[in-house]
Amino acid sequence: MKRVNAGVAPVTYGQGDRPPRGDYGRARSDYTCAQDWSQYTAADHDTYRRLYTRQLQQLPGLACDEFIAAVQQLGAPEQIPRFDAISERLLKATGWQIVGVPGLIPEEAFFALLAERRFPVTDWIRRPEEFDYVVEPDIFHDLFGHVPLLFDPTFADYMQAYGAGGLKASRLDACELLARLYWYTVEFGLIATPRGLRAYGAGILSSAGELRHSVTSPAAERVGFELQRLMRSRYKIDTYQATYFVIDSFQQLFDATAPDFTPVYAAVRARIAQDGEIDAGTVLPGERRYAVPSAA
Template sequence: MDRGSGKHGLAAGVAARPSRPDWTIDQGWSNYTAEEHATWRTLFERQTALLPGRACEAFVQGMRALPIDAARIPDFRALSEVLRARTGWQVVAVPGLVPDEVFFEHLANRRFPAGHFIRRPHELDYLEEPDVFHDVFGHVPMLMHPAIADYLQAYGEGGLRAQRLGRLPMLARVYWTTIEFGLVREAGGLRLYGAGIASSRTETVFALDDDSPHRVAFDLPRVMRTRYRIDDFQEIYFVVRDLAELLELARIDFAPLYEQVAAQPELAPGELDPADTLLHRGSGRYHRERAARG
């Protein structure tokens, strides 16, 4: 079976649904082809060349401690052995995107669902669905950090509650602006910790080096009001003061906050708020030029 073609998981429709109710499958590590391992190597080598001075220290340390290297796609069993010993997490294979309730249930039980397929060579710079490079290279090193480990578990528990309350879109914005596209302050300046940045060559440079996007101090209600882009670079990156700030979110009762935020107007992806703590006012050049080109 060619795991790198077509749609995967939830995006592939009912016919692709696994037999297990939790959507887990066997990774089938021995079935990866030489071409698939070569694609991993290309992605790994070019991304690790970019990350020094851009990735946060927790990402760097996590990568060093895990059995992840350029030679081959990692074996989820080996990753899980190290993770369980450090933070109690494990990596489970799924065919691709999974239903929200399945995703949250995994996170709430310290299981990170990772797509087992890898993109094709012609898709190196853009892929609609998260593959094994995004999920493992981007996410798993941060699971070695206790604050992220606890935050993600709390997010899974909160996601199940948000579904019952009908407030999932607000909570999804928190995940997007932290775990996927978050920046953190460190002694050397701003660093990335979000997997969507860490696993993308182009967004790694754009998020930290380009003058176009705004960089704004993280504020929970503000983030919950803000729509984000799923089709292009972000127009605003939210910056936490340190990773421990994320643990504070795990202790908040979101129920009254949902009502408070729902009473306020939403903000567009690139829109600044007068109350923002602005770390860098972006020029907006990139998205303005893209819009002009139609």
């Protein structure tokens, strides 16, 4: 599954691009593995603490309220959290739990876990020299970026629906179209609030630089969420995003993606065949465009 890292500039890698980092010999048949908490060193805990503290300080005025309210559920930042402790709280809140994985996992395994309300979290942490940029998603990106919004009931339901849809997409040879949905919502989504645009995507929220860029930079375009338009849109994998899609609420996101996507895929493919894909940074005629907000 292609997933974004939490560095200064986002990059994705599939398993065919380079050998994935992590000890896959520990993985079970579903690619999950136990979190060996005792393996973390004092330096590992310190790296997590510094990453957490830096990102937490940037959230006000840039992250959505739901995320800010839920991030405390990760526990004290002085040490890397234990997965079972977070899962206990998460199960009570929305019926989700987190499971360890050694790193990047295949698409179908990823979809299957989401469909079961089990979110895969990489169990290793970046080295100190990778503090500002790590090639693959590590425990900080997965925990800090993704897990807090799983405490929100509507977003939690959306993630399960996405996993179930992914299993179907793999049978319909539509994983690339569905990956664009994940990229532009779960990883790099923005939400409109009465106080302005705010980030909810994990790739934004766990990045030292993209959080402010996504909300305030005049170099990016911000357009209203429209499912088929989004699925036709290319994305940047080696720079900050040139386009961000803006939702009005998590309920809008869930409602737009709950129906059967089979006719959606057919319509998108027909439109691509006719008009081509849409390059990142493009604004279409008549499209709702969000102005650059004032500095937060």
